[in-house]
Amino acid sequence: MQETNYPDQPLSDTSRTDQIEVGVVGLGLMGSSIVVSLLLAGHTVKAIAPLPIDSETAPNRIRDQLALCQAFDLLNASTEHYFSKLTISQDYRELRDCQFVLECVIEDADIKKQVYQSIESVVNANTVIATNTSAIPISTLQQFLTNPERFLGVHWAEPAYATRFLEIICGEETATVYAEWLYSLAHQWKKEPTWLKKDSREIITNRLMYAVYRETSALIENGETSMENIDKALRYDAGSWITLMGIFRRMDFMGLENQLETFNTIFPTLSNTEKVPEIMQKMVDIQARGTHNAKGLYPYTEEESIKWDKAFAQFNRDIYRLAEEYPLDKIEN
Amino acid sequence: MQETNYPDQPLSDTSRTDQIEVGVVGLGLMGSSIVVSLLLAGHTVKAIAPLPIDSETAPNRIRDQLALCQAFDLLNASTEHYFSKLTISQDYRELRDCQFVLECVIEDADIKKQVYQSIESVVNANTVIATNTSAIPISTLQQFLTNPERFLGVHWAEPAYATRFLEIICGEETATVYAEWLYSLAHQWKKEPTWLKKDSREIITNRLMYAVYRETSALIENGETSMENIDKALRYDAGSWITLMGIFRRMDFMGLENQLETFNTIFPTLSNTEKVPEIMQKMVDIQARGTHNAKGLYPYTEEESIKWDKAFAQFNRDIYRLAEEYPLDKIEN
Numbered sequence: 001m002q003e004t005n006y007p008d009q010p011l012s013d014t015s016r017t018d019q020i021e022v023g024v025v026g027l028g029l030m031g032s033s034i035v036v037s038l039l040l041a042g043h044t045v046k047a048i049a050p051l052p053i054d055s056e057t058a059p060n061r062i063r064d065q066l067a068l069c070q071a072f073d074l075l076n077a078s079t080e081h082y083f084s085k086l087t088i089s090q091d092y093r094e095l096r097d098c099q100f101v102l103e104c105v106i107e108d109a110d111i112k113k114q115v116y117q118s119i120e121s122v123v124n125a126n127t128v129i130a131t132n133t134s135a136i137p138i139s140t141l142q143q144f145l146t147n148p149e150r151f152l153g154v155h156w157a158e159p160a161y162a163t164r165f166l167e168i169i170c171g172e173e174t175a176t177v178y179a180e181w182l183y184s185l186a187h188q189w190k191k192e193p194t195w196l197k198k199d200s201r202e203i204i205t206n207r208l209m210y211a212v213y214r215e216t217s218a219l220i221e222n223g224e225t226s227m228e229n230i231d232k233a234l235r236y237d238a239g240s241w242i243t244l245m246g247i248f249r250r251m252d253f254m255g256l257e258n259q260l261e262t263f264n265t266i267f268p269t270l271s272n273t274e275k276v277p278e279i280m281q282k283m284v285d286i287q288a289r290g291t292h293n294a295k296g297l298y299p300y301t302e303e304e305s306i307k308w309d310k311a312f313a314q315f316n317r318d319i320y321r322l323a324e325e326y327p328l329d330k331i332e333n
Numbered sequence: 334m335q336e337t338n339y340p341d342q343p344l345s346d347t348s349r350t351d352q353i354e355v356g357v358v359g360l361g362l363m364g365s366s367i368v369v370s371l372l373l374a375g376h377t378v379k380a381i382a383p384l385p386i387d388s389e390t391a392p393n394r395i396r397d398q399l400a401l402c403q404a405f406d407l408l409n410a411s412t413e414h415y416f417s418k419l420t421i422s423q424d425y426r427e428l429r430d431c432q433f434v435l436e437c438v439i440e441d442a443d444i445k446k447q448v449y450q451s452i453e454s455v456v457n458a459n460t461v462i463a464t465n466t467s468a469i470p471i472s473t474l475q476q477f478l479t480n481p482e483r484f485l486g487v488h489w490a491e492p493a494y495a496t497r498f499l500e501i502i503c504g505e506e507t508a509t510v511y512a513e514w515l516y517s518l519a520h521q522w523k524k525e526p527t528w529l530k531k532d533s534r535e536i537i538t539n540r541l542m543y544a545v546y547r548e549t550s551a552l553i554e555n556g557e558t559s560m561e562n563i564d565k566a567l568r569y570d571a572g573s574w575i576t577l578m579g580i581f582r583r584m585d586f587m588g589l590e591n592q593l594e595t596f597n598t599i600f601p602t603l604s605n606t607e608k609v610p611e612i613m614q615k616m617v618d619i620q621a622r623g624t625h626n627a628k629g630l631y632p633y634t635e636e637e638s639i640k641w642d643k644a645f646a647q648f649n650r651d652i653y654r655l656a657e658e659y660p661l662d663k664i665e666n
Contacts, residue, residue: 157570164569192569194562202599204558205570208545210599212580215544225537229527231579236497236525236656237490237538243572244648246564247545248630252623253641256616256630263609266535266543272605276596283589290585297581297589307664308586314664315577318655323569326648331640 011126011177012099014185017042023095025115026050026104027058027088030132030158034104036065037160039082040074041189046087046094050105050115058088069161072317092118100128100185102154107135113144120146128178130154134206138171138199149175152182155203162316164323166191171199218271227297243323344459344510345432347518350375356428356456358448359383359437360391360421363465363491367437369398370493372415373407374522379420379427383438383448391421402494405650425451433461433518435487440468446477453479461511463487471504471532482508485515488536495649497656499524504532551604560630576656 012020024035025048035058038045049055066079075082087094095101101119105111112131119129129151131141142148153169166186170179179195186193196204216230241250251259279297290296291305300308345353357368358381368391371378382388399412408415420427428434434452438444445464452462462484464474475481486502499519503512512528519526529537549563574583584592612630623629624638633641 157573163573165566165573167566192565194558194565196558196562198555198557200557203566203570204552204563205566207552207599207603208548208563208567209571209580210596211544211548211603212541213596214600214603215541216580219537219540222531224531224533225527225529227581229529230537230541231581232525232527233498233500233536233538234541234579235576237536238542238571239576239656240490240496240498240649240652241645242575243568243652244644246567247542247549248560248564249641252629252631252633253645254623255625256613256621256623260609260613260617263543263546263613266540267547267609268607270540270544270547274601276593276600280589280593280596284593288589290587290589292588296585298585300585304661307661308582311577311659311661311664312574312586315655315659316573318658319573319576322648322651322655323572325651326644328637328640328644331644331647 011128011181014181014188017185017188018044020044020100020185021046021098023048023098023101023119024104025092025095025101025119026106026132027054028104028106029061030156030160031104032058032061033065033158033160034102034132034156035062035086036069036082037156037189039066039085040069040161044085044087046089046098048092048094049088049090052090055088055090062086065159065161068313072162072313074162074317093122095119096122098123098127100130100182102130102132104132107133109136109141109144112136112141116141116144116151126150126178128152128182130182132156134201134203137201138169139173142171142173148173150178152179153199154182157203159313159316162313162320164190164192164320165205166193167196167203168193169196169200213277214273215271217275217277218273221277243319244326344461344514347514347521350518350521351377353377353433353518354379354431356381356431356434356452357437358425358428358434358452359439359465360387361437361439362394363489363493364437365391365394366398366491366493367435367465367489368395368419369402369415370489370522372399372418373402373494377418377420379422379431381425381428382421382423385423388421388423395419398492398494401646405495405646407495407650426455428452429455431456431460433463433515435463435465437465440466442469442474442477445469445474449474449477449484459483459511461485461515463515465489467534467536470534471502472506475504475506481506483511485512486532487515490536492646492649495646495653497523497525497653498538499526500529500536501526502529502533546610547606548604550608550610551606554610576652577659 021044022038023046024031027047027049035045035047049058066082069075070079103115105115125147131153138153142151145151152174155167157163157165168179168182183193183195219225288295291300291308294300294302294305353376355371355376356379357364360380360382368378368380382391399415402408403412436448438448458480464486471486475484478484485507488500490496490498501512501515516526516528552558621628624633624641627633627635627638
């Protein structure tokens with residue numbers, strides 16, 4: 001990260017989200033959900049829909065999500081109030097006063113390049129520009145900008161308006177001041193942001209989950225246990241502490257005295273396979289898309305697929321609220 | 334698993350826990366917490382305290398835990414009602430009518446052998462005898478019994494009375510009928526039991542978490558992220574779905590179409606190290622015991638250590654209840 005090219009004028013106070021206009025380019029599923037998150041945070045949102053189909057479908061999708069937020073008691077005002085602070089357009093000039101613009105278009109470097117040029121042609125020199133990519137390195141995309149130091153990556157978790165996860169990723173040329181500003185702003189979005197020092201394409205937790213998949217593949221293939229058992233054990237064991245503690249705090253809580261021995265014993269026995277589990281090839285062969293086409297690792301009826309969508313939305317609301325009750329200073333002595 | 338030596342008389346109906354006496358040998362921290370779980374399930378519990386110190390400390394510990402359960406609204410009757418169904422003794426003859434006896438003594442094979450002989454000398458031939466060990470293979474301990482086919486392992490998660498996790502592990506000589514009976518009985522304890530087909534010392538989720546530790550060590554040591562960031566990301570990302578779905582259901586929910594490619598890309602890049610992270614050696618050197626002596630991976634004041642105990646107890650109650658709301662058939666269409 002270079003420390004040059006600092007903004008001429010100081011970046012704005014992040015606590016006044018009502019005075020900070022933000023932009024979102026790309027209104028697919030993720031883009032829409034992020035728009036809702038930014039509206040809830042109090043921003044005026046300028047959305048650019050480069051695809052005509054998104055201009056048609058996005059307004060209803062966003063209204064539906066706002067209605068869901070209302071049902072879940074996440075709003076401080078009417079859905080109309082929030083919706084009135086959103087402009088959807090195909091004209092990039094709408095972004096001219098935005099202090100933050102997020103690109104959420106498809107994973108195609110050429111298209112993204114055009115988008116960045118369109119954004120930079122209208123915004124101020126110190127507007128923070130970010131990408132939602134999980135496929136292309138930030139340092140690569142950064143090359144497409146005239147002012148690359150204000151460019152960075154932001155990973156969200158779905159649904160963006162009811163999850164606290166947010167990952168900020170700097171590229172090689174990102175100036176710290178912009179990441180700091182976004183890190184601060186993200187707290188106004190009620191996120192618990194993390195800040196990755198190295199340019200990382202994968203969401204860190206995705207990577208950790210693949211370490212789990214690798215180990216489970218070994219356990220399942222040698223007949224030690226089943227997919228169902230692993231899901232049950234993770235739900236009721238890991239689930240009973242992970243939202244409160246993460247894994248390192250958990251280790252402190254369980255006591256550290258035997259950990260050295262346990263690491264020494266278990267590490268050499270963990271799976272190192274590069275072989276993809278057979279079941280994944282099978283899923284591709286049958287064109288399984290999980291709950292989305294009622295064909296997956298588990299069996300689904302169409303009715304059950306719909307129920308899983310609802311269950312996830314509800315669970316997200318519940319765990320989002322539950323997490324809010326557990327900063328340590330809220331626990332009474 | 335052999336299928337011989339089936340019980341002469343059928344094992345009892347598991348739905349009438351009030352008619353099933355159960356025994357627990359060893360009243361340390363885990364043993365006490367398991368006693369509370371079994372009392373809550375409606376059993377008459379015969380506890381054997383081989384150590385005189387446990388006879389002194391266990392009654393108050395169990396009363397305190399029952400009071401906590403009452404505060405958490407987990408009881409259907411007074412704490413005294415539950416406590417009155419518990420007998421603490423040093424005399425193994427108290428176990429004579431028990432249909433299930435769990436051994437929770439220290440991880441010493443010779444001591445465990447004596448305990449099993451004492452139990453078998455008083456109980457019926459078809460009483461299920463189990464161990465809470467996570468250090469000695471079930472198949473090894475099984476050799477110490479006259480009727481090894483009714484012996485198996487049971488892993489609990491702390492606190493046993495407010496977690497749904499339960500792992501049943503068969504040894505080589507365990508007869509399926511006994512594991513089936515315990516699996517059924519565990520549902521009466523409001524557990525979501527898993528049944529491991531192979532003799533496994535480690536709790537499966539522990540093993541999976543060590544796969545995560547291995548990967549995080551690599552990410553932290555090469556400067557990609559920090560312990561704090563990983564805990565945050567796991568709390569707010571994995572935490573937002575793990576209790577609802579586990580990892581395989583989650584994969585179905587996210588859609589499977591790109592998984593083959595992702596597995597192929599990520600597996601070869603995951604850490605294969607056997608090297609224990611330096612921080613763990615450091616923790617041993619400073620005799621860190623985490624929240625237990627206010628010295629750990631994170632800094633703690635004594636006050637904070639106490640708060641973490643409280644936060645965990647409360648969170649457990651909350652997530653225990655939350656999980657109860659999410660069987661799929663409770664989700665409305």
